[in-house]
Amino acid sequence: MERAELYRWLRETDETRLAELWERADAVRRAHVGDAVHLRGLIEISNNCVRRCAYCGLRAPNVKLGRYRMTTEQILGCVRQAAALGYGTVVLQAGEDPLLTTEWVAALVKRIRVETPLAITLSLGEVDEGALRAWKAAGADRYLLRFETSNRALYDRLHPPRAGRVSDRLALLRRLRELGFEVGSGVMVGLPGQTYDDLVSDLELFRALDLDMIGLGPYIPHPETPLCGEAARAGGPEQVPNDERTTYKMIALARLVCPRANIPSTTALATLNRAQGRELGLQRGANVVMPNLTPVELRAQYEIYPGKACVNETAEACSGCLVARITRIGRTVGTGRGDSPNWTARVGPTGPA
Numbered sequence: 001m002e003r004a005e006l007y008r009w010l011r012e013t014d015e016t017r018l019a020e021l022w023e024r025a026d027a028v029r030r031a032h033v034g035d036a037v038h039l040r041g042l043i044e045i046s047n048n049c050v051r052r053c054a055y056c057g058l059r060a061p062n063v064k065l066g067r068y069r070m071t072t073e074q075i076l077g078c079v080r081q082a083a084a085l086g087y088g089t090v091v092l093q094a095g096e097d098p099l100l101t102t103e104w105v106a107a108l109v110k111r112i113r114v115e116t117p118l119a120i121t122l123s124l125g126e127v128d129e130g131a132l133r134a135w136k137a138a139g140a141d142r143y144l145l146r147f148e149t150s151n152r153a154l155y156d157r158l159h160p161p162r163a164g165r166v167s168d169r170l171a172l173l174r175r176l177r178e179l180g181f182e183v184g185s186g187v188m189v190g191l192p193g194q195t196y197d198d199l200v201s202d203l204e205l206f207r208a209l210d211l212d213m214i215g216l217g218p219y220i221p222h223p224e225t226p227l228c229g230e231a232a233r234a235g236g237p238e239q240v241p242n243d244e245r246t247t248y249k250m251i252a253l254a255r256l257v258c259p260r261a262n263i264p265s266t267t268a269l270a271t272l273n274r275a276q277g278r279e280l281g282l283q284r285g286a287n288v289v290m291p292n293l294t295p296v297e298l299r300a301q302y303e304i305y306p307g308k309a310c311v312n313e314t315a316e317a318c319s320g321c322l323v324a325r326i327t328r329i330g331r332t333v334g335t336g337r338g339d340s341p342n343w344t345a346r347v348g349p350t351g352p353a
């Protein structure tokens with residue numbers, strides 16, 4: 001698909017025409033990744049963060065947020081729950097927390113690898129190559145690092161680097177690929193200052209990076225962040241709205257440009273539409289959901305944005321609810337690790353040499 005066509009779909013408002021886009025995305029999803037919906041158990045292992053991202057509630061200057069860091073035993077408890085609930089993957093996510101040292105994370109990954117057959121995904125922000133190598137050697141399979149927006153000027157404004165460093169997520173994504181990780185990235189939809197043309201470039205970058213996983217969610221303003229006060233029309237007439245429909249368009253178009261990628265129907269989307277958001281994401285290109293396994297007493301504190309869906313659900317309730325939603329729309333629950341067919345095609349069924 002050319003830029004002009006991507007752009008036209010992003011600006012399309014006619015519901016009949018849009019139904020065509022949803023159908024195309026759903027057909028491509030079925031042909032390339034099938035009807036199985038894979039469950040990835042999300043464990044938010046620390047909400048400490050040294051960064052100052054303008055959009056995120058975990059940012060270091062937010063002193064109103066109570067901070068936590070889970071212990072290895074607490075995390076392993078959640079991992080065992082993931083296995084018991086039949087999930088094929090655990091995702092360990094956190095703010096950029098220097099106390100999650102290379103050695104500590106490597107030891108944790110090794111224990112999960114030894115004790116369970118689960119695939120291990122890490123989402124721990126921008127770390128150095130030594131850490132990535134150590135985690136891969138310990139048994140980590142996948143890494144999620146959204147590039148957030150392909151507009152470099154906007155990215156620099158929203159995502160200041162650590163003192164004396166540069167923030168180059170694209171370089172990191174390429175390193176992750178070379179190290180043999182399954183690589184995931186993505187963007188927020190509707191950032192103040194983000195234009196339709198930026199979204200087209202985001203989609204083209206998904207394709208160029210040949211991503212195995214693509215995460216897309218609406219930007220949701222957090223009152224304790226500087227971005228919250230910014231006018232929703234910061235990008236002028238070309239400003240992208242942070243709404244449900246634009247997020248579905250991005251999911252559908254991501255499926256069309258990267259047919260074999262694993263694409264989650266995200267919690268941020270479910271936050272905008274609690275009744276139907278998950279299902280509509282799955283019916284418009286997505287094939288993954290990420291049930292939350294973080295202990296309920298900590299969950300509210302992982303407040304990257306406010307009003308997060310499912311914040312008080314236990315792991316069991318979350319699993320039951322999602323399985324019911326998946327079956328109700330005629331899909332099946334995935335079994336096994338649910339590796340990306342894209343990655344499998346690249347490295348072979350036994351993994352990288």
Ligand code: SAH
Binds near residue numbers: 123
């Ligand atoms: N520290 C890790 C994990 C961050 S949380 C990292 O930086 O990669 C995971 C994702 O949540 C982020 O990549 C971002 O895209 C999203 N996010 C953060 N704040 C948000 C907000 N206010 N609204 C919607 N999504 C947000």
